[in-house]
């Protein structure tokens with residue numbers, strides 16, 4: 001047998017096996033299980049973050065929200081309000097000692113936090129760490145842009161607020177909800193990927 005033909009035959013089983021392995025484009029999103037009691041379409045968010053030196057934090061909260069609003073065929077559309085009591089997603093600044101915690105999200109019914117794994121929530125609170133060194137975190141090309149880093153962290157927290165938990169498989173390293181911020185530093189992800197879009201469609205349904 002000619003060597004080329006022999007090599008081809010050897011590789012056929014390998015090719016078939018690779019086709020059976022799920023790729024990162026499959027539905028890898030992870031849900032908490034709970035969700036907003038109200039579909040977050042035509043709902044309000046309130047932006048109370050403070051300016052941070054060198055970072056336009058309020059603007060990039062709005063930009064992160066816009067990236068979620070612009071996701072295709074999802075029932076995510078949140079409009080900014082100055083009336084905090086009308087909001088179902090509040091953004092605050094917080095000084096957290098651990099600078100590695102860029103932001104955190106809590107889920108609420110009235111004045112009590114709830115476990116998103118077991119209970120649906122009426123509103124959510126995102127707190128962005130004023131202590132984190134956003135401007136010293138590079139993208140994969142070695143470029144430092146604190147505004148984009150901040151937006152990546154906000155967009156990730158919005159995913160939590162909507163009901164998405166962390167992706168922990170390294171097949172999903174290039175998704176916004178990967179547990180480690182290397183989704184940004186190694187892959188430059190700062191927006192909802194197809195994975196998160198599939199996730200919120202699963203939680204709240206399609207727009208059309």
Ligand SMILES: [Zn+2]
Nearest residue numbers: 156160166179
């Ligand atoms: Zn997270």
